[in-house]
Amino acid sequence: MEGFQGSLLDCGGPAGPGPLGASVRRTPLAGGAWVDVRPGWLGGADALFERLLRAVPWRAERRRMYDRVIDVPRLLAFYREGEPLPDPVLDEARRALDAHYAAELGEPFRTAGLCLYRDGRDSVAWHGDTEGRGATEDTMVAIVSLGTPRPLLLRPRGGGPVVRHDVGHGDLLVMGGSCQRTWEHAVPKTARSVGPRLSVQFRPRGVR
Template identity: 50%
Template sequence: MALERTNLEEGAWVDIARGWLSGHATLFDHFAQRAPWRTEERVMYDSKVEVPRLVATLGPEDDVPPIVEAMRRALERKYETSFSRTSLAYYRDGHDSVAWHGDYIARKMESALVATVSLGSPRNFLLRKTGGGPSIAFPLGHGDLVVMGGSCQRTYQHAIPKVARAAARIALMYRPVWKEP
């Protein structure tokens, strides 16, 4: 796997492997049609709003192609950790997004790993220092892999912003099971 590492400040880093998964369109089609998609709501200010994307958590009972497990095992070998949680986010068009954030438990940890494989069309994956400031854009799609590591979840935030036009993208995410520190 040809990785490009970007070292950030305060012990954070991001690895990117372009085109890491060949045949990503087949896996995209599989999940678009068969994943256990659900909507979620979040409280923003004083009201509940629908999260602007679909989400799914994959379990042993779900129809998951063997390549998903093969990728997990390859990532576990490379990063010497257990990626035991697998989830999906479906960005159906440019109106779907995720706001600036760090993963809830991981942002309380000294270091954490999150690996994401981008299926479908490219979207900009943005990173910025926690608290704001200029962002770094990484266009991801077509089977690209991004791994956030070190202090990245704590010292940086990431987002997929809304855009005027975009074709569909699915983020396939691998995470360890984290315990509250």
């Protein structure tokens, strides 16, 4: 895994989630989808990154693709509803997201999936979170990015113009409305030498 270089901006301020409210920038997308972005939302994000690297029971997975089984190009962990999260800052983050999105989402975020992109060879292909309710209902997926910024790309399902957000070091990105059904997102591979990135995906019940 490439060496991690912390952000010069992530020092001196309070640890944990900052305010949301008017600091969140919403971009409407086609088909009733939207994306919210709040740069630098988590104070102390680099220290949290280091703690999660050590505390999370990361696992490698293999999945069938067509006629062969391949390694998933990232490490994974998943915390089901009711399972304790690996760091109290993540509990604070989830409570803040619940409070901010309560009226719009109508329910709390219940689960947390974590992905570790060790270097530029790790990635996730184009997809929507359509296991369960996300295939048929508007919902939200809130992603907190830690570590080295990497591009998170979005495009309309079936192809079209790509929207790019470079996220890391405590940035928040929330995909809402019809985003999981009508758009796809990806973290592409890169030949550049990049450090590790860790993402935390908060989801409501029944969305994967």
